[in-house]
Amino acid sequence: MRILHTSDWHLGQSFYGKSRAPEHRAFLNWLLEQIPLQQIDAVIVAGDIFDTSAPPSYARELYNHFVVNMQQYHCQLFVLGGNHDSVAMLSESQELLACIGTQVVPSVQTDISKQVFALYDADGQIGAVLGAVPYLRPRELITSEAGEDGSRKQRKLGEAIKAHYEAIFAAARALTDAPVPVILTGHLTTVGASSSESVRDIYIGTLDAFNAHAFPQADYIALGHIHRAQKVAKSEHIRYSGSPICLSFDELSSPKQVLIAEFDPHGLTQVTELAVPTFQPLVSLNGDLETIATQIDAIPLPDNGTVWLSVTVESQEYLSDLQSRVQALVEGRPFEVLQLKRLRQQSQMMTATAQETLSELSVEDVFARRVALAQFDSPAEQLRLERMKQMYQAVVAQVQQQDETPRQQEAVEHDGERSL
Known part of the structure; x- marks a missing residue:
């Protein structure tokens, strides 16, 4: 079996006032093309389909068109709710979409069997089973008790999450007598995961991050929420697919991809990282104005459209016309500055030498050094x-x-x- 793992689409995102609709449309069209090319049997979207709980109409339209167009490939689709997604909105079409082969799990289900599914191979045989775990809300797992301190709540929630995963894993194993691989999903922060500035600190209640070693011994765990694609706890089978497009400029150093997990009857055999094309060029520039001018000259011109820029100017001078100066550098070119920041050099930062102590500084010195940071x-x-x-x-x-x-x-x- 070949399973395609993706997450964190964030349909409907507004990026410094710019719509991502063209990028998302291009990505979803590309994703549909990969299904027959890569011989995919099932697609898992591990949460955050939408960017907000009330997405714009075009975002819903993109989602609906993708679900409908999936049917021509006879490929199963599993959609998990994320922290950005509205449980009510995803639930609206849950039963309807199930009739056309798309299973939606907006939140924890009262009947645990509604979170467990059989995955069928090209011959119509059960090739794997899926324990579909969406974003977990504390109120779905535990009840608060009077007098509980923070550490007790954190420990209690961690135990509840572990118990939920174990129950889902057991139900998945019991779905068939055949010895087939078990796949789990999740939309949460795990210990050691590296996030980006576009990731909101949801965690789970008071739980900072879930320990990956507490996951059951599934053959593959498809995770969402962290936008940087990565392995968890150095494990080949516990993966964040990452977001398919850059949702912030600091994600430019992280390759965008979807994952293809391959299985035989004995378990996971291979994970392939399939690179997602760049549909909207983003570039981050850093340095003084002269350096930035040189960097702008070196940016390849796009075949069509514009390149979105983030510019950080390092200068100790007071530049009242900074915005107009930077704008003049891109005038007449297919570049648009979406983010402009000014960064003071390290010499003005509040630092102390190895021989200097706080007792040697006056209160005026401390105030002046703090002001220099702003x-x-x-x-x-x-x-x-x-x-x-x-x-x-x-x-x-x-x-x-x-x-x-x-x-x-x-x-x-x-x-x-x-x-x-």
């Missing part, structure tokens, strides 16, 4: 800085005055004692 580029920000300085000086003066009062009182009492 950016006050615009005239309005400069006025704000002046107000902050005045307020700080007033607070210091007040504290010093309060500190002097007890000393003066003590001196008066001491002089009185001497006179007596």
Whole structure:
């Protein structure tokens, strides 16, 4: 059997005011093409189909068209709810889509058998079984008790997640007498996973991350939520597929892919990383204005459309016209600056030498070094800085005055004692 594992589509995302609809449409069309080319028997989408719980109509349309177009390939489709997805919205069409071979699991089901499915190979035989686990909400697994501290809640939730996975795994094993591989899914953070700035810190209630060693001994575990594709706990069979398009500029260093897991009757035989084409070029630039100008000249021109840029300017100078200067560098070219940041150089950062201690610094020194970490580029920000300085000086003066009062009182009492 050949299973295609993908996740974190985030249909409907607005990216610095830009729609990702053309990219998502191109990706879904490409994904459909891979099903016959790669001889895929089933597709697993491990959560976050949509970017918000109330996605725009075009995002729903893309999703619906993909589900319908899947039917021509007689390929099973499994859709798991993620933390961004609306349980109510995914549930609306759950029964209807089941009639055309698409199984949707929006949330934990009361009847655990509704989270367990048989996967059929090209000959119509059961080639594997799937334990479909969506994003887990604490209220679906545990009830809070009065007087519980944070550590107790965390431990209780971790135990509940482990118990849920074990129950799903047992139900999957019991689905058939044939010794076939067992596949599990999940939409959560695991210990050691490397995230990006576009990943919201959902975790699960008070649980920072689930220990991957607590997963049952499944043949393959298809995970979602983390946008960087990666193995978990150095295990070939526990994988995040990652998002198919870059959802933030800091994901540019992470290759975008879907995963193809191959199985024989004895278990997992191979995992292939299938690269997703780039449908919208994104480039991140960093340096002073001269360096950035050189970097812009080196960007390959797209065949059509525009290249979206993130520009970080490193400068210690106050540049009131920074935006217009950067805009002039891309004028007349198919480039668009979506993100512009200014970064002060390390020399202005609040650092201390090995010989310097806090006791050697005055309160004015500490304040000045902290201010140097912030950016006050615009005239309005400069006025704000002046107000902050005045307020700080007033607070210091007040504290010093309060500190002097007890000393003066003590001196008066001491002089009185001497006179007596």
